[in-house]
Amino acid sequence: MSRCLAILNETFGYPAFRGPQAEIVEHVAAGGDCLVLMPTGGGKSLCYQIPSLVRAEAGFGAGIIVSPLIALMQDQVAAMTELGVRAACLNSTLDAKQTFATERAFENGEIDMLYVAPERLMTARFQELLGRSRVGLFAIDEAHCVSQWGHDFRPEYIQLSVLHERFPNVPRIALTATADELTRGEIIQRLALDDARVFISSFDRPNIRYRIVEKDNARTQLYDFIRGEHVRGKECDAGVIYCLSRRKVEETADWLVEKGLRALPYHGGMDAATRQRHQEIFKREEGVVMVATIAFGMGIDKPDVRFVAHLDLPKSVEGYYQETGRAGRDGMPANAWMAYGLADVVQQRRMIDESPADDAHKRISTGKLDALLGLCEAATCRRVQLLAYFGERSTPCGNCDNCLEPPATWDGTREAQMALSCVYRAAQAGGIRYGAGHLIDILRGISTERVVERGHQQLSTFGIGSAMSEPEWRAVFRQLVAYGLLAVDHEGHGSLILTEGSRAVLKGQTQVTLRRYVKRQRQRSAEGRTAAAADRSAAMNPRERACWERLRAWRGATAKTDGVPAYVIFHDATLAEIASRAPDSISALKEIPGIGARKLERFGDELVALVGADG
The missing domain is CATH 1.10.10.10 (Winged helix-like DNA-binding domain superfamily/Winged helix DNA-binding domain)
Known part of the structure; x- marks a missing residue:
């Protein structure tokens, strides 16, 4: 455990583990299996990254991280590389020469973390590679994809039970941010985790403000919400807007552009090159709003998404929780906003009735939709009802629409x-x-x-x-x-x-x-901005705000030079802490959470100089 803590301090720059992280990390590093349920932004990645490094150091071999999306692999490999970790991925973006070089490095023990999609993992070629290499652990991310009852079922995940059969002595850690009791049971059964420990963190995301409004010209409501709470001058916060259909995605994005916002569409009907370009712009640039179907989002590691909006009703509480959880991953204030009406309810019920699924699936789908409708129509705290769905008891949060403005x-x-x-x-x-x-x-x-x-x-x-x-x-x-x-x-x-x-x-x-129906007044100015969605620099004094802006400009230029998203260099929360504390030396800078040894060595002098520019 001392080595785990040392890596947390030296590599990742954090002084202590949060919540159950320490117990999970120690259990997996010692060779134990487990299922981890932890909310987005709760630090799931550290639960397999640190054990991977510890077990690689001890000679067991690299950690194999099973990830469903190329975007997630690339983000995490980029982040690990910036920290000085020997990480790589194998996916379809590599040519034959790059693939061979990565496989050889893995076989020779020159990689500590290897990210791979489930489809590639199960190929004969990769199974043979595993057979002649050292493997320290298997991490199965987004484990809810294994469940037929889940909101994001992926058939290829079911095959992952073979890992236990072929490598019985290699520890496995399955992780997800959303799984009700039914889905948890299926994850355990399908991945053969019957003897594994189960760690369930609180599902609460206290930094997210939940708000659900009745549809009354939904696009105008959406624009008023964004304009009133997420636009400062000419700059708009990063956000994601979910729509049910591809056509609605395109029309909404075009409409927002006409309104002066920088909005991009993303859906499965677009050509792959355009879809990839839009995703990269969203990840790497500031002030971009992505309008998307649910094809977008899973595995997107962007921590500074300040709002997630739904123009259509999701299919379940799990889907709603997963999608809204993409806001505020950095722990700073964020908004989850949804407009829904009778047509949404009718449409979702009809989709269930007309689906080719058997009666058992239809009953489950209907039950999940009913639970979501209960959340939408709740007259009491949204968070209490949301957490209750996942079996967690709580008290009124004071940070949702029903708490702030109790409905009649x-x-x-x-x-x-x-x-x-x-x-x-x-x-x-x-x-x-x-x-x-x-x-x-x-x-x-x-x-x-x-x-x-x-x-x-x-x-x-x-x-x-x-x-x-x-x-x-x-x-x-x-x-x-x-x-x-x-x-x-x-x-x-x-x-x-x-x-x-x-x-x-x-x-x-x-x-x-x-x-009772209440006609909402339109909010066009930032004067009505909620405390949860307030300008993150509003509480800063003039010196701190000037420093914050310099740091953000420097981060953007550095990220462009490195060819990585800005948040891979530093999260907003880290920059805000630097602006607040104004460290005047390397030793003082070392005390800022999120600055590990590698980043301190590389960026320390520049950061101290930027802070000192106030003088």
Whole structure:
């Protein structure tokens, strides 16, 4: 353990392990297997990087890190190389000569950490290479990919159980940031980790502020959110915006560019070269907003993403947690913002119903969606409900929308009965089912062409809900679907049908409590910026702010020279600490977290000079 701590200090520049890191590192370095559940930004990488170095020093061999994405491999290899660690990767970006050189270096014990994709790991060629080389440990990152019930299932991960069979004496560490109890069980079973220790850290990301708003012109809401909380002068924070379809990604990116933001699209339908170029721009440059499908994000190590926004509803709490977790990896304040409405609920339910999956998968998918809808419609602390999903108990956080502005609730039983009765009577009138838009027109007594054509102005429910606006009724219908009192008829293109649970409401046997719809005021200025998303330099005095800007400019130039993302040189948190403490010597600089021996030797004099430029 003393050697593990020494590497943490000397190589990585941190004075002490956090949370369960010390116990995990010691267990794996000593040859034990384990499953680690730790939130994004919680320090998962150190849990296999340090044991890899310790076991390589001891002569056991290199750590093999199984990673699903090339981007993650490249980022981590670049970061390790900057720290003076002998790290490499094997992937499709290497030509035959580079591949051979890397394989030979690994076989000769000249590499301490080798990153490889699961597909390559399972090839006969690589298995033969492992057989004639020394292997210190296997680290299986993003282990939730092994689960068919997970949000990111990858069939090739299932084959990784062979590692235990072929190399029974080599320790294995599986790591993930998101796994409910069902997914954890499948990871253990599929990777043959039955005798492994399980380490579960808190899933809490206290630096992230969760906010979920009702859709009311979602793009404008999104722009107001970004403009109000993440733009300072001409500079915008780095952010990721998730959309469900490729078309929506393209249209949203173009719209944001028209609004003056630097936005780029990313989705699986783009050609590989453009997709790769956009990803590199996002990683290496400041102020870029990526608009993407869920094809983007896993393995992106960029720590200074200040916001993640969803314009469409994810499929599960795991997916939501994983995607929002890409914000604020550096521990500094960040925002998770989502706009959702009735159409999202209808669309997700229809996708489940129309999928080719068997009934068991559909039941699991429906349960996961219901849990997410419960989070969206919660009137109490978002974080408490989010953590409860992963089996963790907590208290109200004071840093989510419901804590900061508690929503009003009301007894909506009568209005629910109106809505349910309207669904029933409209269907009975002509044997056709209808969507929320038409039903709301009936309730509000609006004689549209379709209402008149169907004769629905004669229904007893026509006009009985005229006291409520269209957005208010949409909120009612959305919540009735979310609570399972209405279902989506997948054969009726989003039309609504009664469920078994609606019977008790119609009979007055069940009370329905609803969140009250509140029309949000637009925020166009930074005056409304929340504390969580505040300008990171706002608390700095003029000297600190000037130093911070010099350090960032220097970091950008250095990263460009080295051909790596800026955060590989130093994280924002490290630069902020330097600006705050103003170290005037190498020994004082050594006390800043995140500056290891290699970086101190290489950059120390420059950093001290930059700090001293104040004088």
